[in-house]
Amino acid sequence: MTLRLARTSAEAYLYMELHPCERCGESDFEPVSAVVSVQGDLASRYTGACPSCGNEREFMFRIPERPLLVDPENPQFGADRPSELLDPGEWLWVADTIASGVPANPDGLSAEQRRDARVDLRGAAAAVGEVLKFIPPDADAVPFEAFDSDRGREVYQTEPGRFRRARLEAVAQTYRELAERFAT
Structure with missing residues (x-):
């Protein structure tokens, strides 16, 4: 096994x-x-x-030979290699799910709520970063063959353009910038 x-x-x-x-x-x-x-x-x-x-x-x-030490304030799911557990569509679904739970505006939030929102948006950015790891160096999009789950293929088939390198990089950067709006 x-x-x-x-x-x-x-x-x-x-x-x-x-x-x-x-x-x-x-x-x-x-x-x-x-x-x-x-x-x-x-x-x-x-x-x-x-x-x-x-x-x-x-x-x-x-378990990896070299464990990755993760800062709880800056979520990470793995080092440079693509995930063996989740496919790129699942990662984008995770990013969407995390980001959709964050309030649109930090006004009126407690320090703890702002921190949670900031960490969540950083987590969403990290999940988008996981999608980028599936793009071969000489390509500009995730290849369809990388999708091996029903959920992942469904996310891809709904909007394949979301899996282009430039778009993914822009989304990850936007999440990181939004996270800083929640700094206390």
Whole structure:
């Protein structure tokens, strides 16, 4: 069994959130994690019961040789290589979902709410950055072959132009700039 690489724990948790319980569809899952050895590789093992139906769930991912230390104020999901867990359409869906939950204006927000919005927008920018990692150096867009999930293909087919390098770079930059509007 070849395990897929989870470049960070944030990426592993995001993957688990996007893969709900097979029995009842519940996406909430609070697993117990452990580091285990699988065929000579270190892996993270996440286990626990679905809070809705009790179905036992398990996820296992390879751990990178060099763990990426992530600043909680500046979310990152992985280093330079593309994700093995989420495809580019899923990453763009994640960015859209995160950004849509942020208030349009920082006025009237508490310091904590502003911080949360800033971190969320930085997370959305990081998710768009993950999409960019799927673009080959000599290309200007994500190739269709990179999409291997139903959700990812659906996002792509809805608007393929969103996966062009220039557009993705502009969106990521916009999210970063918006994040700074929420600085306290």
